[in-house]
Amino acid sequence: MERCDVAVIGGGVLGCFAARELSRWELDITVLEAREDVCTGISRANTAVVYPGYDHRPGTWKAEICVAANASFDRLCEELDVSFDRCGSLMLSFGPHADAVLQKKLRQGRENGVPGLRLLSAEETYRMEPSIAPGLSSALFSPTAGTVNPWQLGIAACENAVQNGARLRLNTCVVAIDREEDGFLLKTNHGDIHTRAIVNCAGLAADRVQELLHPPSVRIIPTAGDYLVLDKNSAGRPVHILEYEPEEKAKGLTVVPTVEGSILLGPTERENGVDYATAETGLTRVRELSARLLPELDLGRIIRSFAAVRPNPQHPDGSPIHSFCVEHPEERFWSLIGIKTPGLTCARELGFHVTKQLAKELAAEQKMQFNPKRRGIRRAHGLPWEERRLLAEQQPDYGEIICLCEDVTKAEVLEAIRRGAGTVDGVKRRIGTGMGRCQGARCEQKVAALISEVLGLPESSVLKDGPGSEIVRAAHENV
Amino acid sequence: MKTCKLLIVGAGAAGISAALAAWDAGCRDILLVDRASQPGGILPQCLHDGFGLAKYGKELTGPEYVMRLMEKLNRTDIVFLPKTEVLSVSGDQSAVLSRRGVVERLYFGQMILASGCREKNIGALCIGGTRPAGIFTAGQAQERINLRHQDLGDEIVILGSGDLGMIMARRFTQEGRHVIAVLEQEAHYGGMARNYHRCIEKYSIPLHCRRTVREIHGKGRVCGVTVEALDSGEREYVTCDTLITALGLIPERELVRGLEDREWLFLAGNCSRVHDLVDSAVAEAERIGRMAGRRLSV
CATH class of the missing domain: 1.10.10.1100 (BFD-like [2Fe-2S]-binding domain)
Structure with a gap:
């Protein structure tokens, strides 16, 4: 029977980073991914933003690790040879409601230690982004916000983990978990695996994976969001990430100038996130908000629409959970459940957090020859x-x-x-x-x-x- | 330093015709490049006839049309460089060409862009639902069926009734596939009457106007689409395994973005504007080719 020290269940961006952090230790690691490739779920479709950390209540763990993760992102992306653009963000207000939101975010951000936050006048903002629609009231400038390609980050982490000895098993779905002497028996569609420890990063299925052995503690309620992508070289492309906070009580719009040169617009928020299917009404809403915020944008240059699914965590009684759920139902069993925004930003930190404690539980030793550097595929595009x-x-x-x-x-x-x-x-x-x-x-x-x-x-x-x-x-x- | 007097990008009907016209006007040192391994652009995959009525007085198939152009081309010293992509064009009248093993910079006197069109695709539509396999543009389907002999599906819905949509409706039917319907958003089919009679009427293929696809269903592969009747708003689920989009053509001139007003640059054929008939694209290209050729031969 196949044996390993740690089975990482789920090869999304969280699982890939958990595996990479674990591969710093003398541990035999297997990543089990149910699908045909890594990063095919939540990691494949999201807003691609590395958040600065002003959205979270001061004093919370989420606020703390988001700010820390953001600060270390340049180094991380350099190690993994992934494009990262620290382009900064502007949260835009067009009236008193949004002004108040900006004030709150500014206060929170300062308390959380987000560097460089500044409230800008409309005039200053138009100088930075002349294509924003008239009527701006103020903006919150956050120089540390950035954008990264989420699946390329995850794939890079996975490649680095494999480089450092981790194994990747695709098309492998865990159907049952039994407790065994010195660990667990994972029953999969491709045979049994004995493991000393489990890190559950199963994304939308993370609650169900934990419940294979433990009573329900967190439930995931998936919601969906719709996005549009505009071709590169589109007129009116902003330089910064724009976050539009509308006056009406409705979800706003995020505009991301992606590292590839395209423009990402979205998301909406709606129920029934199944199969990553887009909703026509959602896409219409994104178009409307985009036209309202950036009138020069040529929506004839839309090349793609897609939907994201967010794993919203709830208590079994139905009340929402606002923090990241890092569950530890027993020794050597760790679960990351309901990790939504800023999960991409914090992926490495979450992996690091779990690894630190798991390495202790397994009495593992640090790997002397760990190589944090991964080389990306050599690209011809952009070279002279x-x-x-x-x-x-x-x-x-x-x-x-x-x-x-x-x-x-x-x-x-x-x-x-x-x-x-x-x-x-x-x-x-x-x-x-x-x-x-x-x-x-x-x-x-x-x-x-x-x-x-x-x-x-x-x-x-x-x-x-x-x-x-x-x-x-x-x-x-x-x- | 590699140079040529006249660089023609794209060796479809327009590019070849422009090259021939420039040659006839006395221009020598003409380089014709194309990304494909064979000349002809889109014509080699157009196995149906109906080409050449205006120019040759008879109906030719796409490959026959290309043969006629090639016979003339082979009697000239125009250099045809296949499997070559033009990576970029610069304001200093140079282009970077890329092919297997070779990336080179070429300086030219005049340039004719004859890069044709790309097809508008499903991505631009903001359609609801999933993004499964089994969705092809009409041109993509035509290439796969006619040149690669691939089997794409059995139950076909075609969105868009332009010429390419109607021609592919006939092609699928001839291949023994079931075209459930051709859907057209407008009140009238989009292509030429000739194609409507020959492709749709003759084969009794249902063509529904004022209807569109609102949602795509299916996890791995398309399993159905939601069709809306635009006037009544009524929606209906249609089971199918293949969705063909014939949403129209967009002139492809990204290569010369920002250079459109240069006096050394000409556009010929479908990259200049979408022509209904290859003969009309050819006539335009010949005019352009003559003009560029005369400039260079004096």
Whole structure:
């Protein structure tokens, strides 16, 4: 039977960071991911913001770790070779209601130790972001806010964990947990695993995973939010993250100039977050708010809409929980349940927090040869042409363009597949193929053909993402 | 330093025609580049006939049309560089070309952009529901079926009744697939009457105007769509395994963004404006090619 010291259940951004932090210790780690790839759930669809930490009540753990996590983000992204843009944010008010909200956030932020927070006049704000609609009252400027690609961060953490000895098992779903001598027996769809400890990072299923062994303590109520993406090079693209706090009692809008150059607009907030399905009404609402806030924005440049799901934690009696739920129902069993905003910001800190205590429980020793550095896939895009020439001379595949919109070469696609992308969306998440204005219409087939070639699968077996998502069928395949 | 007098980006009907016209006008040193391995642009995947009535006085298939252009091209010294992507074009009249093993900078005297169109896709629609496999643009479906002989699905809904939508409705039907409906948001089908008669009427394919897809259903693969009748607001669930979008064409000229007003740059064919007929794109490209060619030959 397979044995390990720690089983991390769930390969989202939290599980990936838990595994990475655990891999600093002399521990045998296995990450169990139910789906075909890491970062396919909550981590795949969210606002991509690294929050400064003014949203949380002073004195709370959430406030404390958010501020600390934000401060260490540059180093983290440098270690993991992931793009991070500390572009700063502006929380925008157009009237007395929002002015009061800004005042409150400013007070909270200062008490939480958020650096550089400043209340700006309308005039100062328009100088920074001239495309904001007229009528601004004031803005809260937060220079430490930033944006990161969430799934690329998670994938990087996972690669770093594997580099440091962790194992990744995909398509592996935990169906039962039994207590055993010196640990637990995990029953999965691919055999049993004996583990000394469990870190449950199962995202939307984290409550159910804990309940395989323990009585319910936290329930996850998923809600959904809708987003729109605008193509890069769009006029009216802000430089900062904008957070629009409307006067009416309704959810506002966040505008994120992403590290890829696109503009992310959203989210709404609604019930019934199932299957990451968008709601037409939600998308309409995002369009309306976007047009209201940034009138110059050309909504004809929308290239994608998607929905996020948030894991809202509740007590079993139905009352909401506002803090992160780090459950510790027994020794060597840790659960991260209902980690929503700012979960992405705090992913490393949460992993660190659990690891610190778990290492003690397991009497583990620190790994002397831990390497915190991971190299990303070498990108051709953005390099001066002379460097691209050298690259193509050394590796001819760097001269072959697969995705025109996002300028991705064959060499990069092949490297993504080598690093574990087995689906069209897996390649997309690693290097951005199909993320642009044609949404894969021109590269999907080429990417699928490369996956088929490298992995030795017929093209009819290549999946878009999850089970049942074959793109073409076998019958008429050209052989 | 690599140079050419006339750089033509895109070797579809417009690019080849522009090159030929420039040649006839006396221009030498013409480089024609295309990302595909074969010339012809979109034509090689258009196996149906109906091309060339104005220019050749008969109805040709896409590949036949390309053959006629290639016969002429082969009698010239115009250089055709296949499998080559133009990464960027700069204001100093240079372009960076990329192909397997080679990235190079090329200086040119004049440039004709003949890069055609891209298809508007489902992403732009702000549609509700999931994002499963089984959604193709009409052009993507045409390439997969006609050139790669792939099997995309059995029960087809086509959103959009432009020429490409109607042609693909016929193509799926000819392949023995069931086209449940072609849906058109407007009150009248979008493409040419000729295509309506030949592709829709002749095959008795249901085409419903004032209807659109509001929601996509399915987890791995499309399993259905919610269709709304726009006048009554009534919605109906339609079971299908494939959704084809024929939402129209967008001239593709991202490459010359910000350079559109340069006197050395010309646009020819569908990247300049969407033409209904290849003959009309060709006529425009010939005019442009002659103009660029004359400038360069003096």
